[in-house]
Amino acid sequence: MLKCERIVKTFYDALEEGKILARRCSECGHIEYPPYLACNACGNLDTEWVELPEKVMCNQVLPVSAMFMDPDFKANVGDYAIAAIQPENAFEVGSVLLHVSPEEVDEIRAKLPAPVKPVIVQEDGYKNVHWELA
Ligand SMILES: [Zn+2]
Structure with missing residues (x-):
């Protein structure tokens, strides 16, 4: 432990x-x-x-429904979507893709898998890793 x-x-x-x-x-x-x-x-x-690893792919992206949208998080980072992220030689992990509005999700999904890069975001008292399209 x-x-x-x-x-x-x-x-x-x-x-x-x-x-x-x-x-x-x-x-x-x-x-x-x-x-x-x-x-x-x-x-x-x-x-x-x-x-x-520097090579990280986004394999899937999903819009965040209004019911699950976190207003504080959105106020901090702007538009975001839920994404499946896969660093090279690693398993896929659920994460957040920044700067993606719900209207853009279909367009992005048509281009997947797509390379992404990490964005370190200051959250409430700690930093966290999210992603944006490279
Ligand atoms: Zn092993």
Whole structure:
């Protein structure tokens, strides 16, 4: 448990310095993002800190329905959509694609998969990683 808390702290501390960290499996090279101690691809327990691979694709994008729209978050970042993001050698993860209005979702979806780049956003007391089209 303590080790889990430390890994989360290391990740958020690095974000404060503008670095996005992941864990790489020493056995199969799989990337765990968000960082996780064990490799979910092969089960190996030996992983090491690396910076997130530069190549990250957006595989899917969905509009945020009015019911689930977070008004505080929207006031902070503007338009956004829900997206499936996949760093190279990692599994797909659910995240947020910034600067996408609900009207633009269909147009973007027609071009997927598309490369994205990370945007580090200041949220309430901590920084978080979201994405925008590269
Ligand atoms: Zn592995």
